[in-house]
Amino acid sequence: MLEDRFASGRSQFADHPPERIEPTAKIYVRVRIADLPEVQLAQLDTGAAWSILSKEIAAAIGAVEETGERVTMSSRFGVHQGYLVRLPVTFIAEAGESLVTDGTFFVSNDWPLDLTFLGYSGLLDSIRFALDPQANHFYFGSS
């Protein structure tokens, strides 16, 4: 058995959006974006280079284009003009401690979804995380 303390916090993840069942399971974890007080779900997407933030949430926290760098990104929805910004994100724990980190997010007016995606570069590459799919537990900690 390893003695390493792998994680500092744990939360329950959802494997589908609360309002509908989808044909394939995905991983939705609880986060707090910047200093917003509410809890939201964000989809873990380790295959994505960048995290994506809803344009409406970005506007609410002042993460406007002037604070970032303009880029053009491609996705399955097409080509999107937007910008990259750096923001704090809190992985909210139900047990242990919540983890506050910062990450780089893509924001675009063309992006058709209002869900937050947590991508690998500049966010997930800074933390430890693991899943227990039988219990729907998401473990996270500082790497």
Add this chain to the structure above:
Amino acid sequence: MPRAVRIPQTDAIPSYVDRIREHVEREEVGAARRVLAEALREGSTEPSLANWERLLAPGKVLGFSPALDSDRSAEFGWLAEHGKKYRREWVAVLGPEMLAHSKSYAELRAELDKLKPAGPPFVHFIE
């Protein structure tokens, strides 16, 4: 006697920032980081290089917070039962009750600021 011919240069050398942006847009994060490192090593003073340094850095752990979230099965239960009626809207739910809903996140936030809920609500956009 052969003479050296000067070949006119028509293509300007792309700036470090242009090269970084090009790699980023192709999702070549490692390559973008390598160009950034080269630019910093060479002492480039291109504007927005500092911005790219921040954006391309691996995420940084800022700290730990003792604040814990509660069991959200009541909120999820409400969304499973009523969520379909609020398609394309933001909803805020606390326990088994909806606090507010709006097509605009800014309007939902303003409503929540007025309501001052007893705890952090669960906010969700219903696709």
